[in-house]
Amino acid sequence: MLKLARRVKKIKPSPTLAITSKAKAMKAQGIDVIGFGAGEPDFDTPVHIKEAAKQALDAGYTKYTPVPGSPELKDAVISKLKRDNGLEYKRENIIVSLGAKHSIYNVAQAFFNRGDEIIIPAPYWVSYPDIALLADAKPVIVETTQENGFKMTAGQLDAAITPRTKCVVLNSPSNPTGSAYTKAELLKLADVIVKRDVTVLSDEIYEKLVYDGFEFASIASLGEEIKKRTILVNGLSKAFSMTGWRIGYVAADKDLVAAMNNIQSQSTSNPVSFCDKASIVALNSPQDFMKEWVAEFDKRRRYIVDRLNAIPGVSCLLPQGAFYVFPNFANVYGKKTASRKKIRNSSDLAAYLLEEHKVASVPGVAFGADACQRLSYATSMANIVKGIDRIELAIKALR
Numbered sequence: 001m002l003k004l005a006r007r008v009k010k011i012k013p014s015p016t017l018a019i020t021s022k023a024k025a026m027k028a029q030g031i032d033v034i035g036f037g038a039g040e041p042d043f044d045t046p047v048h049i050k051e052a053a054k055q056a057l058d059a060g061y062t063k064y065t066p067v068p069g070s071p072e073l074k075d076a077v078i079s080k081l082k083r084d085n086g087l088e089y090k091r092e093n094i095i096v097s098l099g100a101k102h103s104i105y106n107v108a109q110a111f112f113n114r115g116d117e118i119i120i121p122a123p124y125w126v127s128y129p130d131i132a133l134l135a136d137a138k139p140v141i142v143e144t145t146q147e148n149g150f151k152m153t154a155g156q157l158d159a160a161i162t163p164r165t166k167c168v169v170l171n172s173p174s175n176p177t178g179s180a181y182t183k184a185e186l187l188k189l190a191d192v193i194v195k196r197d198v199t200v201l202s203d204e205i206y207e208k209l210v211y212d213g214f215e216f217a218s219i220a221s222l223g224e225e226i227k228k229r230t231i232l233v234n235g236l237s238k239a240f241s242m243t244g245w246r247i248g249y250v251a252a253d254k255d256l257v258a259a260m261n262n263i264q265s266q267s268t269s270n271p272v273s274f275c276d277k278a279s280i281v282a283l284n285s286p287q288d289f290m291k292e293w294v295a296e297f298d299k300r301r302r303y304i305v306d307r308l309n310a311i312p313g314v315s316c317l318l319p320q321g322a323f324y325v326f327p328n329f330a331n332v333y334g335k336k337t338a339s340r341k342k343i344r345n346s347s348d349l350a351a352y353l354l355e356e357h358k359v360a361s362v363p364g365v366a367f368g369a370d371a372c373q374r375l376s377y378a379t380s381m382a383n384i385v386k387g388i389d390r391i392e393l394a395i396k397a398l399r
Contacts, residue, residue, distance in 0.1 A: 007133070007134055007136075010130070010133040010134070011130040011133055011134060012130065014126055014127065015126055015362055015363065015366035016037060016038075016039055016126055016362050016366070016374075019037040019350070019354075019360050019361070019362050020035065020037040020038050020360070022354070022360070023035040023037055023354070023360035026354075026358070031358060032358055033354070033358045033359070033360055034358065034359050034360065034379075034383050034386055034387035034390060035360040035379065035383075036359065036360055036361045036362075036374075036375040036376050036377075036379065036387055037360045037361065037362050037374075037376065038376055038378060038379070039175060039243075039323075039324070039376055039378070040237070040238070040241070040243040040378060041238065041241040041243075041293065041323070041378050042378050042379050042380065043241045043293055044241065045240065045241050045242050045245070046240070046241075046282075046289050048281060048285060049240065049242070049278050049279075049281055049282045049285075050278070052277055052278040052280075052281035052282075053274045053275065053277065053278035055277075056273070056274035056276075056277035056278065057274050061273050061274055061277055062273055062274060063273060064269065064270055064273070065270040065271070065273050065276055066270060067261055067264050067265045067269055067270050068094070068095040068096055068257070068260075068261050068264065068270075069094070069095065069096030069249070069270070069271050069276060070276050070280075071091060072280050073096055073271075073276050073279055073280050073283075074091045074094045074096065075091070076279065076280045076283040076284050077089075077094050077096065077249050077251070077283065078090070078091070078094060079283070079284065080283045081232075081251055084207075085218045085220070085221050086221050087218065087220055087221055087227070087232075087251070089251045090254075092254040092257065092258075093251055093252060093253070093254055093257055094249060094250070094251055094257065095249065095250050095257045095260050095261055095264070096247065096248070096249045096271045096276070096279075097248050097249065097250070097260075097264060097268070097271065098246040098247075098248070098268055098271060098272075099235055099237060099246040099247065099248040100203065100205045100233050100234065100235035100237065100248030100249075101127055101248070102246070102248060102268070103233050103235070103248040103249060103250045104127070104128075104131055104201065104203065104233055105131050105134070106250070106260040106263050106264055107201060107231055107233070107250060107252075107256070107260065108131045108132060108134065108135040108137065109134075109135055109260075109263050110256060110259035110260045110262075110263055111135075111166070111167070111199075111231070111256060111259075112132060112135035112136070112137040112166060112167070113135075113136070113137070113166070114136035114137070115136070115137070115138065115164060116135075116137040116138065116164060116165075116166035116167070117137070117138050117140045117162060117164040117165045117166060118132040118137050118138065118139050118140060118165075118166060118167050118168075118169065119140045119142060119157065119160050119161070119165060119167070119168040119169065120132070120139050120140065120141055120142070120168075120169045121141075121142045121144050121150075121151070121152040121156075121169070121170075122141045122142065122143050122144060122367070122368030122369060123144070123150055123174070123176050123177050123326060123364065123367040123368050123369040123372070124141070124169070124171070124367055124368050125171055125174075125175045125176070125203070125367070126366045126367060128169050128171075129141070129368075137166065138164075140160055140165070141368055142156050142157070142160050143368075144156075146315070146317060146328060149179050149317065150174065150177040150179040150317070150326070151179050151181060151185065152189070153188075154188035154189050154191065154192050157189055157192050157193075158192045158196065161192070161196045161198060165196070165198050166198065166199065167198060167199045167200065167201055167231075168189075168193065168198060168199075168200050168201070169200075169201045169203065170189070170200055170201070170202050170203065170219060171203040171205075171206075172186075172202075172203075172204070172206075172216075172321075173206040173207070173209065173210060173216075173319070173320060173321025173322040174206075174321075174322065175205075175206065175322055175324060176324050176326050176362070176364075176367045176369075176372075176374040177317070177319065177324065177326040178301075178317075178319020178320060178321055178322045178323075178324050178325065178326065179317070179319065179320060179321075180210060180214060180216065180320040180321040181217075181219075182214075182215075182217075183215065183217040183222070186217055186219045186222060187222055189219065190219055190222050190223070190226040193226060193229055194223075194225045194226055194229065197229075198229065199229050199230070199231060200219060200226075200229060200230050200231070201231045201233060202218060202219050202220060202230055202231065202232050202233065203233045203234075204216075204218055204232060204233065204234045205233070205234055205235055205237065205238050205239075205248075206238055206239075206321050206322040207234065207239070207321075208238070208239035208287075208290055208294070209238060209239065209293075209294060209297060209321050209322050209323060210294075210320060210321040211294070211297075211298050211301060211319075211320060211321065212320070214320050214321065216321070218230075218232060220232050220251075228253070230252070231250060231251075231252040231253075231256065232250065232251040232252065233248065233249075233250055234248065234249060234251075235247055235248030235249060236248075236279055236282055236283075238322075238323075239287075239290060240282050241293075242279075242282070245272070245275045245278065245279070246271070246272065246275065247271055247272075247275055247276075247279045297323050297377065297378070299381065300323075300377040300379075300381055300384055301318070301319060301323075301325070301377055302318075303381070303384060303385075304316075304325055304375065304377050304384055304388060305317075305318050305319075305325055307388040307392070308325065308327045308375075308388065308391075310392075311391070311392050311395050311396075312395070312396070313329070313331035313332045313395060314327050314328065314329055314331070314332070314395065315327065315328045315331075316328065323376055323377050323378040324374055324375065324376050324377070325374075325375050325377065326364070326367075326369070326372045326373070326374055326375075327372060327373060327375065328371045328372050329346070329349055329371065329372065329373060329395075330371035332349070332395055332398055333345065333349075333371075335398035335399060336398065336399055337352055337356065337397070337398060338356075338397060338399075339356075343398060345363075345365060345370050346363035346364040346365045346369075346370045346371070346372065346373060347363045347365055349361075349363065349373060350362065350363040350373060352394065353373075353390075353391065353394055356394065357390045357391070357393065357394040358390065359387050359390045359391055359394070361373040361374065361375050361391075362374040362375075375387075
């Protein structure tokens with residue numbers, strides 16, 4: 001019998017992908033499931049981006065490219081960061097990988113050592129702790145509260161830093177909560193990071209998806225000292241509805257980028273060649289379509305939050321960004337279903353919603369917050385209405 005590597009036992013499969021897979025399997029059996037699990041826009045990739053990929057294919061652009069992405073794609077990323085974030089980088093500071101998740105994995109492999117402590121505010125994206133564990137580092141979870149907008153304070157960060165702290169992870173806007181840090185809040189965090197001389201991994205994948213006039217700020221833009229300590233991660237998956245294209249990038253210290261380049265050269269090699277070409281067009285072209293998408297997400301956001309807060313025992317913050325809500329169901333724990341099953345935690349509730357009411361959500365325990373469920377509103381309004389109707393019936397049926 002094969003003896004697996006010990007590192008495999010440290011991690012678990014992505015629960016968001018598992019829930020989505022199960023919901024799709026049920027749909028394939030003809031079951032009418034409303035899926036709130038997927039973390040991807042329901043809009044199609046814009047036509048001009050798809051056409052660029054087709055043209056690249058027709059032109060025979062199907063061979064290996066440079067490992068960290070073509071020079072032209074690096075230049076498109078550099079232009080984007082200057083235009084949108086006021087940040088100056090050179091090609092040596094940029095590496096393009098197979099999605100932002102791959103980018104973060106490469107950061108961990110190149111930067112984290114055994115025993116390093118990685119501060120991760122909870123609720124967190126499901127992959128952060130496991131990616132740290134795969135690099136033999138130690139995730140240090142900082143609990144945030146719904147009352148504080150699910151955001152880590154400067155005081156909490158300062159208290160969590162020890163001599164072993166290597167990095168703090170920030171995700172703004174956040175998956176799963178939709179919370180986003182203001183510039184003033186980021187300045188306070190940056191002061192701690194610089195004072196304590198640690199590094200911040202800033203995951204900015206949802207930066208374009210913000211509401212109510214919220215102004216996104218990259219922590220790297222708040223001064224040279226914090227920029228030197230920032231590993232900026234972004235990609236095209238969410239803002240351009242290019243989840244399957246797998247294009248993410250890092251802007252960081254040139255030595256870290258060089259190390260990531262070496263790792264990538266021995267694992268996946270280069271980003272997909274025709275996706276490289278299409279991404280250049282995406283980054284350099286007008287992005288007016290995003291206004292329409294954000295406006296539609298905003299309608300869904302307001303509706304789903306209002307409906308959830310109207311359900312007895314449920315509370316839900318209005319998110320500032322991304323396309324998720326993270327409602328708290330703790331007040332229904334301890335109740336029983338019609339079949340006498342007790343709802344003890346978020347996993348029980350997710351199973352009950354899926355099996356008995358045909359609604360797929362992701363249990364909050366996967367994000368470090370067992371009181372909650374994550375629901376994505378990156379689905380049609382018709383699905384949202386039907387799905388929330390089912391959740392309301394499900395909660396009211398508990399005794």
